[in-house]
Amino acid sequence: xxxxxxxxxxxxxxxxxxxxxxxxxxxxxxxxxxxxxxxxxxxxxxxxxxxxxxxxxxxxxxxxxxxxxxxxxxxxxxxxxxxxxxxxxxxxxxxxxxxxxxxxxxxxxxxxxxxxxxxxxxxxxxxxxxxxxxxxxxxxxxxxxxxxxxxxxxxxxxxxxxxxxxxxxxxxxxxxxxxxxxxxxxxxxxxxxxxxxxxxxxxxxxxxxxxxxxxxxxxxxxxxxxxxxxxxxxxxxxxxxxxxxxxxxxxxxxxxxxxxxxxxxxxxxxxxxxx
Numbered sequence: 581x582x583x584x585x586x587x588x589x590x591x592x593x594x595x596x597x598x599x600x601x602x603x604x605x606x607x608x609x610x611x612x613x614x615x616x617x618x619x620x621x622x623x624x625x626x627x628x629x630x631x632x633x634x635x636x637x638x639x640x641x642x643x644x645x646x647x648x649x650x651x652x653x654x655x656x657x658x659x660x661x662x663x664x665x666x667x668x669x670x671x672x673x674x675x676x677x678x679x680x681x682x683x684x685x686x687x688x689x690x691x692x693x694x695x696x697x698x699x700x701x702x703x704x705x706x707x708x709x710x711x712x713x714x715x716x717x718x719x720x721x722x723x724x725x726x727x728x729x730x731x732x733x734x735x736x737x738x739x740x741x742x743x744x745x746x747x748x749x750x751x752x753x754x755x756x757x758x759x760x761x762x763x764x765x766x767x768x769x770x771x772x773x774x775x776x777x778x779x780x781x782x783x784x785x786x787x788x789x790x791x792x793x794x795x796x797x798x799x800x801x802x803x804x805x806x807x808x809x810x811x812x813x814x815x816x817x818x819x820x821x822x823x824x825x826x827x828x829x830x831x832x833x834x835x836x837x838x839x840x841x842x843x844x845x846x847x848x849x850x851x852x853x854x855x
Contacts, residue, residue, distance in 0.1 A: 584629045584645060589710050593703035595633040595641050604628045622743050622763070623657040624649030626686075633707075639700070641693040643707060648686050651719025656740040658683040660749065666736075669708045671718050675701070680708045685719040724768045727784060729849035737771035751781055751835060758803040759831070760796040764788045772846065781835040782846055793829045800824050800833065813840060827852045 590597040602612070605627050609617040612630065620628075626647045633641040648654040655672070664676030670689070673682030678700075680691040689711055691704045722740045739750055742765055744757045750769050753759070761767060766786040773779055787793040797812065801824055805814040813823040820836040823843040832850050837843035 592707040594635040598634040602630045623653040644690045646688045652722040654683040654688045657688045659739040670712045684715040687715045732772045734771045739769045783833040
């Protein structure tokens, strides 16, 4: 990891670094993020660097820099909880009241501040821009994003992850892991908005082999769509349609389609790689 202690600015507006900088690895991250470490470990976390800042009036700001195993994992961590407007920092970013989040290369960065005012926001964004300069060149997004159909896609609502917790945070499927997701599965969850009041969702999962993919689809259909039939399609309680298809080691699940035809169209548009 870059020697952030020597390079990150010790001052941003009225905020000045206070106390000793801290670092954490996969064994000690729990000491810092009690109850939240698993979220980061799920994305091939390597190490973290943390600095606290203080400003007059008892205000506090914290800078967290997380190094992940690859740019794809850093994107995944960032994409798992997007909800605020873009801030124009790093490869992709968002800023909401009191929180800046962005990623660049294998790094994910969060800056949190206790005050919610315009001056504090300027300081947070200023610090974020300076940190981004230290993170090296941009890195590639997960290759699976290229498999998604582009028509009506909302890119800012697309997530990449591995486990069932991340899926249920975006779209609750089941309290049980009926799709058999784990660290060996690569998942993209995308939102499509064909109309102003409509949203259809696509989950694409790549399994280690074809046998695990087929078993996962059978498990999903048995639990979620027991009347889905050979096509793996059924109407859910909200009156919309869900369909689960299998292609080699990929499972594609369409949720909340307005009609069977719409579900089939979206599933058929997935750009599966050629064998």
